[in-house]
Amino acid sequence: DTGVSQNPRHKITKRGQNVTFRCDPISEHNRLYWYRQTLGQGPEFLTYFQNEAQLEKSRLLSDRFSAERPKGSFSTLEIQRTEQGDSAMYLCASSATGGITGELFFGEGSRLTVL
Amino acid sequence: GNSVTQMEGPVTLSEEAFLTINCTYTATGYPSLFWYVQYPGEGLQLLLKATKADDKGSNKGFEATYRKETTSFHLEKGSVQVSDSAVYFCALSVQGGNKLTFGTGTQLKVEL
Numbered sequence: 326d327t328g329v330s331q332n333p334r335h336k337i338t339k340r341g342q343n344v345t346f347r348c349d350p351i352s353e354h355n356r357l358y359w360y361r362q363t364l365g366q367g368p369e370f371l372t373y374f375q376n377e378a379q380l381e382k383s384r385l386l387s388d389r390f391s392a393e394r395p396k397g398s399f400s401t402l403e404i405q406r407t408e409q410g411d412s413a414m415y416l417c418a419s420s421a422t423g424g425i426t427g428e429l430f431f432g433e434g435s436r437l438t439v440l
Numbered sequence: 441g442n443s444v445t446q447m448e449g450p451v452t453l454s455e456e457a458f459l460t461i462n463c464t465y466t467a468t469g470y471p472s473l474f475w476y477v478q479y480p481g482e483g484l485q486l487l488l489k490a491t492k493a494d495d496k497g498s499n500k501g502f503e504a505t506y507r508k509e510t511t512s513f514h515l516e517k518g519s520v521q522v523s524d525s526a527v528y529f530c531a532l533s534v535q536g537g538n539k540l541t542f543g544t545g546t547q548l549k550v551e552l
Contacts, residue, residue, distance in 0.1 A: 329483070358539070367444075367529050367542030368484070381538050416484070428474070429540065431484040 327351060329432035331417050337438045338407055345403045346435040350419030357400050358429060359392055360416040361385065368416055374400060375422070407439045442467045444530050446543035453520055453550050461515040461546045463504075463530035471532040473497075473506050473513040474540070478527045487515075487528070520550045 360368035376397040394400040418429035488497030493508035
C-alpha cells in the first residue's frame with residue numbers, strides 16, 4: 326500500500342503527558358499537511374510543509390504543539406502537556422507540487438484520547 | 441474569512457432514492473470547491489472537484505456544479521446505493537492558499 330500512513334492509530338494518555346504522532350506521506354509528494362478533527366466537525370487545518378520547510382501554521386497550533394519534517398519525508402506532530410481538549414483525530418495529508426490546491430490524499434488518522 | 445456551510449445530517453434514504461446534500465460557501469477570491477467522502481473506518485477521499493464557476497465535477501455517479509451566483513456546490517446522485525453510506529464533506533481552497541476549509545460534514549445512511 327503506497328498511501329499516507331499514520332501511527333499510532335489510537336493513543337490513550339493521561340493529562341499532562343507528551344504524545345507524538347508520525348505521518349509517512351505518499352513518497353513522491355512534497356507537500357504535507359496536518360489537520361485536527363473533533364466529533365461532529367470537519368477537519369481543521371493545523372500546519373503545512375513544503376519539503377522540510379514549515380510554511381504555514383494555524384492559530385489553533387498552540388505553543389504546546391510542534392510539527393517537524395526534518396528530511397522532507399515523514400513528519401511528526403508532538404503535543405506536550407496534553408489537555409483533555411486535545412482529544413481529537415489528527416489527520417495527515419499529502420499532495421504533489423503542481424496539483425490543484427486542495428486535492429489532498431489523507432491518511433486514516435491518529436485518534437488521541439486524553440484522560 | 442472563508443467558510444463552508446453544509447446541511448445537517450444524518451440523511452437517511454432508501455436505496456435508489458435521489459440524493460441532494462446542500463453546500464454553500466463564503467470565500468475571498470475565486471475558490472476551488474471539493475467534495476470529500478469518509479467511509480466507515482477509512483480516511484477522507486476526494487470524491488469530486490470544480491475549479492471555476494459553472495464547472496461540473498462528477499465521479500461514481502455523484503455530481504456537483506460550481507454556482508458562483510448562489511455561492512453553492514450541492515452534491516447530487518440520482519440513485520443511491522447502500523455502499524454510498526458515509527460522511528460527506530464540502531470544502532474549499534482559495535487560489536494561492538495552502539489549506540482546505542471544510543464544512544461540518546453530512547452523514548448519509550442508505551437502507552435497503
